[in-house]
Amino acid sequence: MQFQNSMKRFFSLVSSKLPQSSSSAPNAPQVEEYLNQLEENHHSAKKQKQGVELDSLWADSKERIPILECHLDEHDEIRRAKKKCEDLMRQEQSIKFVFVNPENKTKLEHKIRLKASIDVVRLLLNQRLTFRGYHEDESSLNKDIITSCKLETIKAIMDDLNGDYFSLLVDISCDVSRKGKMSIVLRYVDRWRFVVERFIGIVHVRDTSGLYLKEAIVNYLAQHSLSLSHTRGQCYDGASNMQGHLSGLKTLIQQESVSAHAIHCFAHQLQLSLVGVSKKCLQVEELVLLVSNFLNVVGGSFKRMDELLESQAEKIQEALDMGEIETGKGLNQELDLTRVANTRWGSHNKYFKNFISVFGSINNVLDTIVVDSKCAEDRAKAKGFLRVC
Template identity: 50%
Template sequence: MVVVLRYVDKKGIVTKRFLGIVHVANSSTLSLKAVIEFLLCKYALSLSRLRGQGYDGASNMQGEFNGLKTLILKENKSAFYVHCFAHQLQLTLVAVANKHTNIAEFFSLVSKIVTIVGASCKRREFLRNAQLVKITEALNLGELESGQGLNQETSLKRVGDTHWGSHYRTIINLILMFSSTINVLEMIEKDSLLSEQRVEARSILRLILSFEFSFALHLMKNILGITNELSIALQKKNQDIVNVMTLVRMSKQPLQMMRDDEWEALLTEVSTFCSKHDIPILNMEEIFVVGVRP
């Protein structure tokens, strides 16, 4: 467990200092509290003088009845608990997105893609080489610009519900590496020694080479792109709750504009992506048939 102190010095400046890393035998609240008390005593600090505490959103930390923050508050009513703004935003976005079945299914599929593509060094190397070829071709055709900081090596990383911006970064990288990812999945379907892996790769290919997946990919890219800017702003050291509420209101405006006026732009973006990757584009004038039992 990492422990960091934040305090106001004699000049009135808020200062952060790394206190130490402590090994904990288990993650029970009593064990964590005992370790914190031990570390504070080691440096002649008292729990009674604590004026704030902050952790991630795990239940053993912020639990209402037996969480670490609750145990400390029972001893010291002035140790107010503050949840990190950016961390709260990330958890809220994940919870809301997963309430929509199609989007929850989309993120589950993205997680499977990352897992199967990065399951071995051979596959990761194949992905890296395939992406290098794509970038070289795009540079030669003038589709990409070269320069310092451009076209850096990217990779597909597993999304984490508690990792700031991880969903957004994974979606961006998947869009950039879509063709290379398809190549890896086709390689697995063709050459894998295990029939289960061949079947899984074929199933994932069938799902991601669809208009529905492309639509969800770009929809969430645009939505999380807006909230990612808010997340970055919330991580600034000088942020306060009044300014945070203003930032939230400002972020809601482009989301509402996207909902009201940007349907055609999103549809054009998705259709362009589908054309580039030979994905069948839906005809919006056709009768829509729900693919479930009548």
């Protein structure tokens, strides 16, 4: 009995705070109230442990809960968030900005240089002049400016086209590095009802088959949100990969757009007509045949080509020593024996011009063939050409 009195003195009975059992109906509301209070205390402790949710705070200070009404553990967190917000709003006062930001004078100088460079680039583009001292590396300012001009020009063309119908003008040729390049031109009616032709780009092609060219065209048009379904015309040269009835580019595009009517390029037709009419003249035909035979004999082996280049270099050096020609960048380059192409404008002019320039070196190679060649046929041809000259 004394032990029980001691327990009652130091420990309170649990039955005074907890409900007895669910069987007693009067104590059921007390049990439910007690469980709800435990759940609320648990959520409150969990929220205090996680900290304040910054995204839930009101942006307007008038609608925001005062910081004094928040929990004590949340005060520092709210102050740190406020400090970060103020730093974000005043970036120009940060140490990082002071070190990175150049002086106003330097910024002005950079702006003047950039404006001058853009003006020079625009002048060269308008006058169709080449760039001197142009570098292709990633740090080249000229490359960035030219790329920007290209993007803005194509954007203006696409805005003028405005998703309307167009015709394709495509041609393939090799550049100075002997890589195949496909030029793409769009022909359409602009908003002022004028028929215009706009060059939109050059695509590098590794194959000249009709299927490969079609894929290259589709990919390039897709970059500018264009589709072959809007094509209403095609214009190519007369090559089989272009005008072929089975696997030509014309046929493949017509499978995508039935209304894409194809014609043979008038410029190529005119060139072929001029070449055909010129060959009707006997003297012109004899000249073309004679020059072709010259080049076949001289360019028949790598050894003769090396002799031709060495003789050409000696003559250039002799002319430089005598002051007959000047030195400079792009001058006095080696001339190759270019073959004529009946569908290329200016190929015949370059053909005869190069032949006249290296005529003296060709004679030296012919003399060497007459003396040193072991083939009687080559010696006879070389001797005959020297007699004609």
